[in-house]
Amino acid sequence: MADEFDPIGAVEQILTAHGPLSEDELLRRAQEAGATYLEFEELLDDVGDVIGHLVDERWVWLPTVLDGRVLTRRVTADELTHDILIVAPDLEPVLATPDATFTDATPAVVVSPLLDARALGERGIPSEAVDRNGALLLSAGTLSQLGVSQGELVGVRLTEQGLAVERVDAPAEAPVGERLAALLNDPPVDLAGAVWTLCQQDRTLFTDPLLPLGEIIDAQGLKRRADLLAPADFNFGAWDFERDCEHLAFLHDLAPEETLALTTLLTMHRQYSTLVAADPDEELQSPEEFEGSPWVADFTDVSGELGAVLAEPELAEVLASETAGTGRAGAAGLGMLAESLEPKVPRSAQVACRWLRAVSLERLGDVEGAERELLAAESMNTDWAPVLFDLARFASDRGDAERGLSLLRRADAEPDDAMLALLERHLAQPRNDLGRNDTCWCGSGRKYKKCHLGHEPLSLAERAGWLYSKAAQHTVLSGWDDMLDEVAYERSRYSEGSGEILAALGDPLVMDAVLFEGGAFEEFLAVRGALLPDDERSLAEQWLLVDRSVFEVEHVNRGLGFTVRDLRTGDTHEVQEKSGSRQLKAGQLICARVLPAGDTMQLFGGMEPVALHERDALIELLDAEPDPTELVAFLSRRFAPPTMVNTDGDPIVMCRATVKADDVAGLQTALDDRYHRSADQDLPQWYEHITTHGMNRIGASLTLDGEMLTVDTNSERRMARVLAALKQLDPELQVVEEVRRPLDDFDDVAALAAHMPAQDADSPEVAAALEDFIRDYETKWLDQPIPALNGHTPRQAADDPTRRGDLIKLLDSFPVDGAARGGMDVGRLRLALGLE
The missing domain is CATH 3.30.70 (Alpha-Beta Plaits)
Structure with missing residues (x-):
């Protein structure tokens, strides 16, 4: 039996023996040691933060590099009061190793004001006392026992026994600033990586306490931002802009002049958004209030020239997509940017500014205002595709399929466009029982061709799927991406292949869980409900009152529908569902959301099969009102590979x-x-x-x-x-x-x-022994607690009218030829339980 590969142990042995190594060399040696990784990132995922990246791109074993090193911190009044030490920048390099402990074996915990509010509250530490990069949490009384006062130095040293906190009276001197500056040939560099590089180069450096890193950096005149270090003349703003340009060009395949313009416009958007977010308690402000602001003034002279690129619909859509998901401040900032650009850009680009204002208003929840802006934009350019597509969506929400299709055709929508297909499915069809010149069915006395021909109303049952699609479209377009991705990940957890999460996004359960358990449908109704026909809006309100449940299929009418009984309420529903009815059989358990749709009941969001032994646990979960991730994780367990267990039920x-x-x-x-x-x-x-x-x-x-x-x-x-x-x-x-x-x-x-001895299956003695074993096991099985029977034995379930149906379902799931295949005989079991 070959030893299981231990990535951390193997990498420790390799780096300890060979010193710093490049990615390729470290991966090659790990493969020689038994690793099956094909990419270095796979190895890094398993090893984690226990290895460090040097400035020269090599990797080192951090516990060895940092052993005996001490970094210092000049304590503040807040740190003394609450026994904490701010991590960045002074202590960060020595706290990089995971699962660190102090010398007394207590965990060394770095707390964040955003992620650890409860831990801070338990210690009575106000969040404003902790830097956003975190603080090292010390045992109560640690700093007072050291006898340090405000402004004095404390050292944190990594030893074999853990982290030691010590008082520093007289820091030593060393040319650390000059050495750090010498590493900045290709700035900026990671500060921790720079310190690790110096430690790797000099085994004596930082073994005696020095001045805090922040003070050393300032004295040398170096620039620092967060965890990055750069020379004194380095321009972080220009560096950010250049990186943003590269990212945008790669993501959207842009030409250099397009990249420059859009990156500048996105920078302006961030500035507007920052100004809006400066006081979240105030009302959202208008662009006029920022006239003369130095943040905006930098771009005033060139904004018209830059904004001219928005005349191209594809570039305007890039600007809209890159500003999505930035919250209310970002939505307001987009509107301010569009309003400030409109008088400065050429006429051909003004339609884009109006469209961006509509996008802004929709993100802020003002759909009626957004529609007004879209109509104004349409009057400025009747062929500008983004406006036509959005107006088609508004027409769809209002139930006007004919207008929506007209707008999409003007926009040259592709034949496979999803909106086009949706509207074509719900386009009114002429009645086949009336001629064009017959009197209209509505009683108006007019000819059919002059009255309702081409305007036949669809019933509410026929429009229920349309309503559901409107809500799904809103979810896709309005900032629910993170939740959709998270739920899709749970759905694809047991799948193989890099495209499985993308495929899971098309799974009906994923969308349905985000819509209802996630709250997207409630937001859709609140934001776009005013656009819906009155009967659809009332139906949508009913849907919000319907819970997902577990149903037993009682009868199936193939190709038409089926009857189900809600196991949580006892209610029975006749469900109209053509495709689903071809997959079901009586007695089957499913998890679904059965929704009213006019004079019918319909299913949206798919049907999930439920195993008998999962039924009660699923009902308990639904009673607890799970979030979408919890729900989909539970319903996706059926895709998990079988777990190998021994006869005790333990993993093998x-x-x-x-x-x-x-x-x-x-x-x-x-x-x-x-x-x-x-x-x-x-x-x-x-x-x-x-x-x-x-x-x-x-x-x-x-x-x-x-x-x-x-x-x-x-x-x-x-x-x-x-x-x-x-x-x-x-x-x-x-x-x-x-x-x-x-x-x-x-x-x-x-x-x-393959290594176990074979037995002669054809031997009469073996067959007789197997038969005796099966009969003995059948006898014992009758009195064993069975998970599928909620812990009851088969005999108990047979005697309990409320459990007998579950027992019958369980026996029905056994193979009918089980005895011939060396398994239990279902007929004998039924006879023993009195079910024959």
Whole structure:
């Protein structure tokens, strides 16, 4: 049995033996040590922060590089009061290793004002006392016991025993500033990486306390922003702008002049948004209030020239997409940017400014104002595609498929456009029971062609799917991307391939969970409800009152629908569902949301099959009102690969431990007393016998070779039990080696089975023994607690009218030819339970 590859142990051994290595070299040596990674990022994911990146792009083992190093911090009044030490920039390089502890073995915790509000509250530490980059949380009284006062130095040293906090009276001197400056050949660099590089170069540096890093950097005249370090003449703003240009050009395949213009406009948008967000309690302000602002003035002379690129619809859409997800301040900032640009840009680009103002208003929830801006934009340019597409969506929300299709055709929508297909499905069709010149069915007395031809109203049941699609479209376009991605990840958790999350975004359950459990449908109704026809709006309000539930299928009318009973309420529903009815059978359990739709009940968001043993747990989860991620995670467990377990129900892990004994003769005697000794082995061997499901089984084997005892089990729990028993037999026993190998899939099991002795399946003796075993197991099964029966035994379920149906479903799920295939005989079980 090969040892399981330990990435952290292997990388420690490699870097300790060879020193700093490049990514390629470190990956190559890890592969030689048994790693199966194809990319360095895979190795980095498993190793984590225990390795550090040097300025020259090489990697080092941080515990070795930082051992004995001390960094200092000049404490403030808040730090003294609350026993904390602000991390950045002074202490960050020495706190980089994960799972650090202090020398007294207590965890070394860095708390953040955003992520650790509860921990701060428990210590009575106000969030404003903690820097946004975090603070090291010390035990209460630590700084007072050191006798330090405000403005004095405290050192944090990494030792083999953990982090030591010490008082610093007289810091040593070293040319650290000059050495840091010498590393800045290709600025900016990571500050922690720069310090690690100096430590790697000089084993004596930082072994004595020096001045705090921040003071060293300031004295040298270097520039620092967050965790980045640069020379005194470095321009972080220009560097950011250049990086933004590169990112935008790569993402949208832009020409250089387009990239420059859009990046500048996005910078202006950020400035407007920052001004809006400066006081979130105030009303959103208008662009006129920022006239003369130095932030905006920088771009005043060139904004018209830059904004001219927005005449191209694709570039205006890039600006809109890059400002999405920036909250109310970002939405308001987009409107201010558009309003400030409109009088300065050429006439051809003014339609884009009006369209961007409409986008801004819609993001702020003012859909009626947005529609007015879109209509104004249409009057400025009747062929500008983004305006036409948005107006088509408004027409769709209002239920006017004909106008929506007209707008899409003017916009040259592709034949496979989703909106085009949606509207075509809901376009009014002429009645086939009336001629064009017949009297209209509505009673107006007019001819059909002059009255309702081309304007046939669809019933509410026919429009229910349209309503659902409107809500889904709103969700996709209005900032729910993060939740959709998170839920899609849960749906694809057990899938293979890089495109599975993208595929999961099209799963109906993902959208439905975000709509209802996530709250997107409620927002859709609040924001766009005013656009809906009155009956659709009332229907949408009803949908918000309907809970997802677990249903039992009672009857199926294939191709038309089915009848279901809600197991939570007992209500019965006749569901109109053509495709779903072809997949179901009576007695099946499903999880779904059954929604009213006019005079019908319909299903949206898919149907999830529910195993009998999952039913009660799912109902309990639904009663607890799960969020969309929790719900989809539960319903996606059916895609998980089978878990390999032993007869105890423990995950199968092939465990081997080698134990050294000083008193071999005494150990053999003790083993003879506790375990069963095999008589037909070359080496002394014992077996631990256990009983599971009424059968006697081997739980562990122990083989003695000289003074070494080897223990083999197929689970970690069994190994822990045997090792504990051996310690009781001989407290002086020493475990000299342990190997644990999980069996993750059937390939592992097959490889293991290949080494097991085969049996003659055709032997009459084997067949008779198997038959006896099956009959004995059937008898025991009748009185075993079964998870699918909520812990009841089959006999108990047969005698309980409320459980008998579950028992019948369980037996129906057994293969009818089970006995012929070496399994239980369902007929015998039914007879024994009185169900025949």
